[in-house]
Amino acid sequence: MIQQLRTATLVLIALTFLTGGVYPLVVTAIAHVAFPTQANGSLIQRGAQIAGSELIGQPFSRPEYFWGRLSATAPFPYNAAASSGSNFGPLHPGLKQAAEARLSALQAAGSSGKTVPVDLLTASASGLDPHISPAAAEFQAPRIAASRKMSENAVRELIRQSTEGRQLGILGEPRVNVLRLNLALDQHQMN
Amino acid sequence: MTTNGLLQLVIFFGVLLACVKPVGFYMARVYSGSTTFLDRIIGPVERLLYRLCGIDKTAEMTWRQYSTAVLAFSLMSFLTVYALQRTQGWLPFNPESLPAVSPDSSFNTAVSFTTNTNWQGYGSEITMSYLTQMLALTVQNFVSAAAGMAVLVTLIRGFTRHTTDAIGNFWVDLLRGTLYILLPLSLVLALALVSQGVVQTFGSYQEVTLLEPTVDAVGAEITTQTIAVGPAASQIAIKQLGTNGGGFFNVNSSHPLENPTPLSNLLQLLAILLIPAALCFTFGEMVGDRRQGWAVLAAMLAIFVPLLTITLMSEQAGNPTLAQLGADQLATDLQPGGNMEGKETRFGIVNSSLWAVATTAASNGSVNSMHDSYTPLGGLVPMWLMQLGEVIFGGVGSGLYGMLMFAIVAVFLSGLMVGRTPEYLGKKIGAFEMKMASLAILFPCAMVLVGTAVAVASTSGSETIFNPGPHGFSEVLYAFSSAGNNNGSAFAGLGANTPFYNCLLGLAMLVGRFWVMLPVLAIAGSLAAKKTVPSGPGTLPTHTPLFVVLLVAVVIVVGALSFFPALALGPIVEHLLTSTAR
Incomplete structure (x- = not known):
């Protein structure tokens, strides 16, 4: 159980970085280059x-x-x-x-x-x-x-x-x- | 219905069904560990994550270890989401300086997002900082969905493996589902949505000058409008693909900056049903008989399409009360007509009704119209689809494993009829599987009915009901149906952001998630340990129209018997009252 909790914490941190940090930033960056008007609220x-x-x-x-x-x-x-x-x-x-x-x-x-x-x-x-x-x-x-x-x-x-x-x-x-x-x-x- | 309305439905179903095979096939390869065309890009990331987290991807787990891993991960997720909400006032990415969320609301939201329910007791743009939306909510949109798919895959392995106690590695299934399926699809969808006008910015809310000043509730002059914006597109993409449904804005996908055009609406609608539908193919592919997957998908559609027709016709017929005032509710080329209260002009009746049925069939729960304002029968359908246990498409992973529980019950019933030991996909269905399948089906039902009864019988539960009469009862029944089956949509008039509802609905969501998931994992373990028996002349084939009919009948009979009395007190009475108002 302790081992599982440790892995769970590490996996959550890694996925938080990836899906909560990298992913929205990449979408924002591409959006502002490709569709600046739309991304800011038309x-x-x-x-x-x-x-x-x-x-x-x-x-x-x-x-x-x-x-x-x-x-x-x-x-x-x-x-x-x-x-x-x-x-x-x-x-x-x-x-x-x-x-x-x-x-x-x-x-x-x-x-x-x-x-x-x-x-x-x-x-x-x-x-x-x-x-x-x-x-x-x-x-x-x-x-x-x-x-x-x-x-x-x-x-x-x-x-x-x-x-x-x-x-x-x-x-x-x-x-x-x-x-x-x-x-x-x-x-x-x-x- | 107009010809154009019919055409829009045909396009929707056509595109959806065309995607089932390629996407389902790809997912089967991801979960069997085969190579895919994304290996070159994602492979290095995947291996890096295994190394960083100390995961041995070849080490498989027993069903008990797998369950412990799921629970450990859900617990850590819950604690993180709770902590972020309580501390957001001190953290960055909070341009509107929103304060910490209340303890009961934080509890409810943390449960809601870790159980893939995404019920929202709060108004997003006035409650959650950008940081909370990204690090807490968006992350859970991914991982709670990936966890659901992982559990489904173990059940499939239970059918395909024999005489073993290994059913896979949760961490590998979780990571591969997120990296290979959810992330790439979300990235593409998010950018497509921005092109249509969905906002994606870290800037603060925009202030604009009104063309014509207005007055507020106390008569003060208002000359400006503050437009809430934010990094919405990235969250909305995964909200739909992961059958999460928690909106970036309070009114979810009816908000013009969350769902601006008919095309963004079609893309989001497809995203709601894409993975749940394609997983049927994945299931068939992985058990080595695609017909098994098509049969399950056929059963889902056989329930979906008639119910959609009821909602469509009921909403297009409009509201007799407004007709008496002289409202023109007839559909023409110049107006959608029908019951337009709580619906957006660009979506009209067809796209609103289709969404309402799709979002409650799948355990998505996002809305593009306000279900509370639907006609009684139009609103009965979404409510009943949730009460069926979220198995008509259902949540990603969770919908299909719920449907397979019904399939087990169906083969058991037919076994009783002919007096033979029931088998499903080469596995004998014994007393243990039946007990677990019954638990998985009955616990959420009981939670919905008991929860509703407690709420309407108590002052704390009944004082925040918004609509008078039977519709008020429907609001409460809808809330518990939604929470107990992890859907998350609402008859939004109910004031649910109170300690009473936050706690009770939170409990319902926990029951709806884990009292289904754990019995499923137990069945997966038990099936994997059994020998595979070759099918004989006495075996009931489970890919035939006969079995589809049987499966549909079991789902409907259980749903109808459990909930007809409760529905009679709410939408059915209201329908009779509306008819007499004519």
Whole structure:
């Protein structure tokens, strides 16, 4: 037993060095040479400032911006230092309340319809989802056009530019990057 | 389901099954000590490690020595992980100055990672320093997985050897599994994940200015967003390949920096099932009859695919409560539809459901969507897959040795039916093997049910339940099913980071690991000591569709009989309530 414990300790030290030290350092070194942008969080530069990460959503509530998924992070939505989902079960009253609050906010801002795409009424798993479905973007397009005094076609063109199709044509779901789209809207108005 | 959804499933299963043979064959060579194409690079490292650690690679162990070695290694691992968490405040690589983790949480996490469960009672980015993530958690991701594979290999040796008490050398099996299988695969996967946008940096968290300021819970204005980053890709690669599942970030692989694109999602999904599926081939190859391996794999798929269908259909149908509010939950080319609460837009329903079923079939436990927010039947499937004992793919090594326990029970039952001594792969199955197989199957079941009962009956257990009604019961049942079978996924609403849950779930994880592992090693020793009997006309062939059906039936009957009453109190009642809400 003593002999086994001694070997166990030596093997653990050796493997800790290899898998806990060498391995992550090698991955980091190669990653920073081959994929520097991705390895650091896919940040979006706007002038001297960092405007955000392409992969991390931001909260939006003004009528002139596209809104993303609901976010259940605390103490404020889209807190990227403490990711979290809502964990509401299908019958939890909070689920219905959150959806109703979103519905009335959408109506107050000027977006309404017979039905609303479900991703606008539900919280994402991470609370940081950077995307909405193309249907959710289209649903909000008339409001954006009205509040920015743009034509709906110009808004749709910007949506199209921020839309990512299924990867390799097959994988995942088509989606619209909300932060990129809103940055593009601001850019469009400045020009 | 849409045509595209079906196509994505076909691609997943196609690529997975295409990898089974080459990877399984390679692993068989690694564990039989044969040469491989990586010998030139890894061979010198391997020999250096033997010399440094004083290991004689030709010295084989009896099953008792092998068990002692496994336990000694697990004990040292546990102590190291515990100590690193308690002292991280004073150690380097801690840019966010995170303090020491509490004693009960450290205990729970140390057990969790050394038993290959990787249940996370804590929120990673607000709890663990980079040093702890690397030296404690990443290391255990490798070695707890390699230990599981080592034990499987001894069981296989038990079948192939005869009249001997030697079943291999734990240190050699552990080192070769880590060096030749887990490390190379992880290196490749980690870099592929970085290319998709998974972060890999030692820099501190990034602060960015919000485009539109927001307000927090007490009404204060928030103008910036702090983005947690870190050396994530290297940990995520082994988290999936070693069926560990402990995430770098709190929300695991639903976090956009942990799983940014559909392609990273596919790669991680494949990594979850790759080694458990390929080990079936390794098993067939090593016992000298590949059909035996394919038969076991067929039994796993025969349970996996129907259950996947249930979750997919249930999630795509959506939530009636939201439909009443006017939510459009229909799948079209412009939206995934369905029950999107707790799911990410880029994954939609198909990739979220596939992940939920794969991660609980394998004892992985990572998530790309929040299982707590699943529809009742959609969430019942992951829970039941864990309760089946993590044998449908299961953990690397541990899944297949668990399934072989069921195979032993299956040949025993068929032996009873025809009145002959049961045999499996040329070994007579006697009273000792049956006792050990029963222990391995029944102990985790008992732990899940007793643990759940204690938790819901006590104040400390019930006061941190998040969801009201039967769903709250499901949260507790899910937690014990996960811990008792070393999965690690959660209905995350349950507040499990309390001394009560940290201790009780820690105990469940220990039972789920060692009360299966030690009986398996005992069987390996007992089988190796027996003579090999040639198969005769009375031998039940164990590679036929008939045996596959028998094996599936045994797994399902044991799982259903043990857990139906408990499931009836949770997801089944909730399903009926949801239906009446329509």
